[in-house]
C-alpha cells in the first residue's frame with residue numbers, strides 16, 4: 409500500500425468515487441472504512457464534529473476550538489483546521505488523531521452506519537451540524553468545482569440531479585441527516601444548525617460551551633465571537649482552506665469562505681428545480697417529526 413501523502417499516493421488520486429455500502433467517497437478517503445468502523449476506539453474525552461459536507465463544519469470547528477482555548481485565538485491562528493481536528497476518514501486521519509493529547513478533536517463526514525461503532529458506547533461529545541440542504545447543494549456545487557478529485561461540477565443542472573440522487577461526495581444528504589438524527593436526545597450529542605448560528609451566534613456559542621463543559625465568562629464569549637465572524641474566518645488562512653495543497657484544490661476556481669449566508673439557493677434554483685427539490689424532500693423526510701429544522 410502506498411504511504412498516504414507520498415508522491416505515489418498523490419499520483420493515484422482520481423475523480424473516481426470509491427463506493428462503500430452505497431455511499432460514494434473521494435479518493436482521499438482511507439481504503440478500509442470497514443476496519444475503521446470496527447477498529448477505531450473512540451475515547452470518552454474525544455470531541456467529534458460530524459456533518460454532511462458544506463453544512464458549516466469549519467464554522468463549528470472554529471467555535472469549538474475557540475471555546476476550548478477560552479477565546480484565545482493563538483491556536484486557531486497558528487495551526488490549520490485539519491490538524492487541529494483531523495478528518496477521521498481521510499487516509500492520514502487516524503495517524504493525526506493518535507498524535508493528539510487528550511482531549512482529541514476530530515471531524516467526520518461519515519454517515520452513521522459507517523462511523524466507528526465505539527462512539528455509540530462512549531461518552532465522547534459529538535456536535536452534529538445541519539444546514540438547509542438547498543443551500544448545501546449550492547455551496548457544494550461551487551466548492552466541488554475547486555476540488556480536483558470531485559466530479560459532476562460542470563453544470564448546475566447536472567449537479568442538482570446528482571445531489572438528489574446522492575451521487576455526490578459522502579452520498580445522500582437525506583440519508584446522512586436521517587441516520588444521525590437517530591442519536592437526538594442522547595446527552596453526549598448536540599444537534600445545531602447553520603441557521604441557528606446565523607440567527608443568534610452568541611446564544612449558539614454559549615450553548616456549545618455548556619455542552620462541552622467549558623462555560624465561558626462574557627469577555628471570553630466576546631473574544632470567541634470576534635474570531636468566528638465570516639470576515640475574520642475568511643482572513644484566517646489556518647481556517648479558510650487557502651493552504652489546501654494545489655494537487656487537491658484549484659484556488660483560482662473559488663474558495664471555501666464563499667458567501668456565508670442562509671438562503672442563497674433562491675438565487676440559483678429555477679421554479680422547476682424548487683418544485684422538484686420540494687417533492688424529493690417531502691418524500692424522504694416524511695418519517696421525521698415536523699419542526700425539527702429551522703428552514704422548514
Ligand code: A3P
Nearest residue numbers: 462463464465466467547637638665666667668
Ligand atoms: P457558502 O458556500 O454558502 O458560502 P463547510 O465548512 O461544511 O464546508 O461549509 C462551508 C460553508 O460554510 C460555506 O458556505 C462557508 O462560506 C460557510 N461558512 C464558514 N464559516 C462561516 C462563518 N463564519 N459565517 C458564515 N458562514 C460560514
